[in-house]
Amino acid sequence: MPGTVDEQTVDEFSAGQLADKNNRDTDIQAAFAEDYPDGGWRAWLVVLGAMCSTFSTFGYVNTWGVFQAYYEERLLLHSSTSTIAWIGSIQYSLVFLPGLVTGRMFDIGYFKLPYLFASILLVVATFLVGECTKYWQFLLCQGFAIGISCGMVFGPTNSIIGHWFRRKRGLAMGITACGSSIGGTVFPIAARKLIPAVGFPWTMRIIGFILVLSTGIANLTLERRLPPVRVKGGLANLGAFKSAPYTIYCISGFTTFLGLYTVLTYIDISSISVGISSDFSFYLVSIANAASGLGRIVAGILTDKFGAVNYMAPVTLAAGILTYAWPFARDKPSIIVIATLYGFTNGAYISSFLIPIFELGDMGDLGRRLGMAMTIAASGALAGPPISGAIYSATGGFEAVGYYAGAAVHPFVVHSAFLITEYRKHYSSDRRADAYSSSPSPRKVGRKILNMKLRRGFLLESRL
Numbered sequence: 001m002p003g004t005v006d007e008q009t010v011d012e013f014s015a016g017q018l019a020d021k022n023n024r025d026t027d028i029q030a031a032f033a034e035d036y037p038d039g040g041w042r043a044w045l046v047v048l049g050a051m052c053s054t055f056s057t058f059g060y061v062n063t064w065g066v067f068q069a070y071y072e073e074r075l076l077l078h079s080s081t082s083t084i085a086w087i088g089s090i091q092y093s094l095v096f097l098p099g100l101v102t103g104r105m106f107d108i109g110y111f112k113l114p115y116l117f118a119s120i121l122l123v124v125a126t127f128l129v130g131e132c133t134k135y136w137q138f139l140l141c142q143g144f145a146i147g148i149s150c151g152m153v154f155g156p157t158n159s160i161i162g163h164w165f166r167r168k169r170g171l172a173m174g175i176t177a178c179g180s181s182i183g184g185t186v187f188p189i190a191a192r193k194l195i196p197a198v199g200f201p202w203t204m205r206i207i208g209f210i211l212v213l214s215t216g217i218a219n220l221t222l223e224r225r226l227p228p229v230r231v232k233g234g235l236a237n238l239g240a241f242k243s244a245p246y247t248i249y250c251i252s253g254f255t256t257f258l259g260l261y262t263v264l265t266y267i268d269i270s271s272i273s274v275g276i277s278s279d280f281s282f283y284l285v286s287i288a289n290a291a292s293g294l295g296r297i298v299a300g301i302l303t304d305k306f307g308a309v310n311y312m313a314p315v316t317l318a319a320g321i322l323t324y325a326w327p328f329a330r331d332k333p334s335i336i337v338i339a340t341l342y343g344f345t346n347g348a349y350i351s352s353f354l355i356p357i358f359e360l361g362d363m364g365d366l367g368r369r370l371g372m373a374m375t376i377a378a379s380g381a382l383a384g385p386p387i388s389g390a391i392y393s394a395t396g397g398f399e400a401v402g403y404y405a406g407a408a409v410h411p412f413v414v415h416s417a418f419l420i421t422e423y424r425k426h427y428s429s430d431r432r433a434d435a436y437s438s439s440p441s442p443r444k445v446g447r448k449i450l451n452m453k454l455r456r457g458f459l460l461e462s463r464l
Helices: 007-032 041-056 064-075 081-096 099-107 112-129 135-154 157-164 169-198 200-221 238-242 244-260 262-273 283-306 308-328 332-352 355-359 363-395 399-409 411-426 429-436 442-455
Strands: none
Touching (some): 041 169, 064 081, 064 135, 064 169, 064 262, 064 283, 081 135, 081 262, 081 363, 099 135, 099 157, 099 363, 112 200, 157 169, 157 363, 169 200, 169 283, 169 332, 169 355, 244 308, 244 332, 244 363, 244 399, 244 411, 262 283, 262 308, 262 332, 283 308, 283 332, 308 332, 308 355, 308 399, 308 411, 363 399
16 A cells, blocks of 8 residues: 555565664674784793893893993994994894885795794804904994894784784783893893903803893794785885874884984993993993883883873983983982983883884784884984984083983974874864764774774874
């Protein structure tokens, strides 16, 4: 009859509605419940291997301040401070630089063999450093060989963590980064105690044997979870720079790393210059690295709660202020305070640096995005310590060095504020609130994902 609807039509319409609802619910579940283990013995075993990886790389490289002082006093007496600093700055930068290659190799499935090769190269190069007597030999073995091998070992570590953790990713990466602090505490003390006892060559051999153990554990426990993805393109994905947040974040990383390693490189030398004994001053590097371990753990917990960028901004501000204050610490108590607080803030920044990048694109292209960001940061790490050394040589003091390094660190705070401001221009608070309504549309689901990532400190492209 006109004006009526038969029961079959009603049933078909209801079934269609139900199917649409089920499909939408499935989409929502897929968006919010990705299959990340976020725990379990296998996932935490991966974290153990990743921690051994950072112990063997950043933990080792962060010892450079002790070697810088020793080379100036004993082995390289005819080389200037800034010239010797090039060895350490090349080391620092090359820990990041190979990330462009290792990231792409990881994305397409090449991980185990390159990682094993790099581990062997790291041990062999460490043994060879003990046989060096000339500047160019130290530059090749300790600067380039150790730097490249550390970069190849460290490069895929964060990508692997990204395969196993999402909700607890900050905590997992914080624990991973603690390996750097443990190594940065153990290696300087071991080097300082062993050199007078067994000589420099045997000291480097003992360090090499320690690396055999740590890299061995890493090789046995690290394993990718997701299958490789054949992403189009070469080593770099230049299209990622069309995203303003990603581009700005990479620029801020470059400027920050221009000054980030200055205090750790020169705190030993600066303390000696104000009358603190060399028998104590070398402990400052270990104190700073031990404090950075606490900073990394706290960062891992708080970045999951408040967001990586949200947490990094205040600790980076504090790191810059401490860098300004460092040259004016002229007695043992004050310089211990500077070393401790700076180590904490430095560790918090470094352990959190790569976390936002996980959410700035697809997981299948994660290795390339991380690699490009690490390569850009490497440029800053390469130039920073020699610039600081040249300023010290020109001025005869560390005051101007502190001004330079602090000014390099602080732009991150401005960049992070800019990113948050840009987000708020595109997404007003009332639009964000409606993402939490009881019957979300696909558009609202997208906004909900965006808001969740904002709270975690991940600032995405405005097209979302």
